[in-house]
Amino acid sequence: MAYDESTAARVRILLAGQRDVAEKKMMGGLCFMVNNTMCCTVSGRGGMLIRVGPEAHARMLQEPHTSPMEMRGRIMTGFVRVAPEGYQSDSELKTWVKRGLDFVAAIPKETRSKKAAPRKAAAKTKAETKTKTAPRGLARKGPRR
Numbered sequence: 001m002a003y004d005e006s007t008a009a010r011v012r013i014l015l016a017g018q019r020d021v022a023e024k025k026m027m028g029g030l031c032f033m034v035n036n037t038m039c040c041t042v043s044g045r046g047g048m049l050i051r052v053g054p055e056a057h058a059r060m061l062q063e064p065h066t067s068p069m070e071m072r073g074r075i076m077t078g079f080v081r082v083a084p085e086g087y088q089s090d091s092e093l094k095t096w097v098k099r100g101l102d103f104v105a106a107i108p109k110e111t112r113s114k115k116a117a118p119r120k121a122a123a124k125t126k127a128e129t130k131t132k133t134a135p136r137g138l139a140r141k142g143p144r145r
Contacts, residue, residue, distance in 0.1 A: 003030045020034060067081045
């Protein structure tokens with residue numbers, strides 16, 4: 001299912017002043033990443049997913065037009081689903097996007113997701129290329145009877 005392009009355009013306008021913003025198609029919609037961390041998603045199932053963090057999760061579910069985010073039958077704490085009625089006005093959308101931005105800004109830089117550097121293949125030494133034998137007394141010569 002395709003995500004709502006008009007909502008995505010409105011989010012782009014709100015994030016235009018932010019540094020290091022990227023868009024990725026994932027989680028069934030269009031995800032907006034800020035500093036390599038998910039901020040919000042315009043969902044293909046309708047509505048938006050906002051990353052608010054586990055501490056604010058219960059409080060955000062008290063807001064109108066929100067519900068828990070469920071993925072494969074499991075509630076994802078730290079994320080809330082906001083129905084389109086919850087961000088019809090620009091000020092409502094700005095409030096939700098700001099909540100996602102506030103969470104991203106609160107994450108310490110060391111814990112933000114980083115892409116793993118590719119590993120270099122280690123050159124094998126002569127000792128490593130030799131066949132290894134079992135220690136004395138543990139070698140088995142055939143099937144036990």
